[in-house]
Amino acid sequence: MDTVDFATLDQVQRREAAAVLRGALASFASGYAGPGEAEAEVALLSNQEAWLGYAALEDGRVAGWIGAIRAYSHGWELHPLVVAPARQRNGIGSALLTALEARARREGILALFLGSDDDYGGTTLYGHDLWSDVGHHSATVQPTARGHALSFYRRHGFQVIGVLPDVNGFGRPDILLAKRL
Ligand SMILES: CC(C)(COP(=O)(O)OP(=O)(O)OC[C@H]1O[C@@H](n2cnc3c(N)ncnc32)[C@H](O)[C@@H]1OP(=O)(O)O)[C@@H](O)C(=O)NCCC(=O)NCCS
Structure with a gap:
């Protein structure tokens, strides 16, 4: 390659x-x-x-x-x-x-960042109302069996720095990740 x-x-x-x-x-x-x-x-x-x-x-x-x-x-x-x-x-x-x-x-x-949507059920955030405690949800999100790029980015040193609730429709957040270089 x-x-x-x-x-x-x-x-x-x-x-x-x-x-x-x-x-x-x-x-x-x-x-x-x-x-x-x-x-x-x-x-x-x-x-x-x-x-x-x-x-x-x-x-x-x-x-x-x-x-x-x-x-x-x-x-x-x-x-x-x-x-x-x-x-x-x-x-x-x-x-x-x-x-x-x-x-x-x-x-x-010094920093890389990105948004990784979950509009298909790839994480535990999918389908939920996240507004009540965005910080908690950002800290505890995990991939489901369907899989999500979150796993890839964490493996490469990115951390979840927040979520944007409902930006792809109710319960379909964008997950914000960043990495210090
Ligand atoms: C996410 C993506 C870019 C990763 O590229 P890739 O070439 O498949 O990843 P790599 O082979 O380099 O993976 C490295 C490691 O990341 C993790 N990883 C990658 N994809 C994963 C998945 N779907 N689920 C869980 N872990 C994953 C694993 O730890 C993997 O190591 P392993 O295969 O030895 O277990 C690719 O799967 C993809 O294009 N996905 C669909 C599009 C997408 O989600 N893009 C990101 C949008 S923000």
């Missing part, structure tokens, strides 16, 4: 990146399932000066990709991180995150 700057991808590989985005987020209501949505997101991000990314290539084909938005002077928002369903749990997501973190450190970035 090679990790390359997203900016070097050709048009065919950008279409592959869009297909990976659509496929990886297929179980999310907030995914890019509609016609052309994933392609539009790839075009939008890669034309944005504040965005950078890396792609994992296997035999020249895109197996996964990661991006970040230069949101603050010393903090980047990770968006997105996706690995083709058939290639998950093979270390590709970890390699992409490592590449992005190395770049961030080189640029003096």
Whole structure:
């Protein structure tokens, strides 16, 4: 597997990146399932000066990709991180995150953060009214048997710093994670 700057991808590989985005987020209501949505997101991000990314290539084909938005002077928002369903749990997501973190450190970035939605039942927060004690729910959230990227990010040193209740509909929060670099 090679990790390359997203900016070097050709048009065919950008279409592959869009297909990976659509496929990886297929179980999310907030995914890019509609016609052309994933392609539009790839075009939008890669034309944005504040965005950078890396792609994992296997035999020249895109197996996964990661991006970040230069949101603050010393903090980047990770968006997105996706690995083709058939290639998950093979270390590709970890390699992409490592590449992005190395770049961030080189640029003096101190914190990475992201929102990871649960609009399908991947965590214990799904379906609940979280407003009564947001801090408690942030501190105690766990993945369910359906699985959630939360496990991946915790494994890589991210911590849950909060939740945004109901932002994808009642009981469908966004889970905010951050990591000190
Ligand atoms: C989350 C994602 C990017 C991880 O990429 P990946 O290449 O599958 O992850 P890796 O193989 O590098 O996993 C490293 C470790 O993270 C953890 N992990 C990864 N995916 C996991 C899952 N679905 N459930 C539980 N733990 C998981 C495991 O500890 C894993 O190590 P192991 O396989 O030795 O047990 C990928 O599964 C994906 O694209 N998921 C769908 C889209 C998504 O949720 N993206 C994040 C949105 S914020």
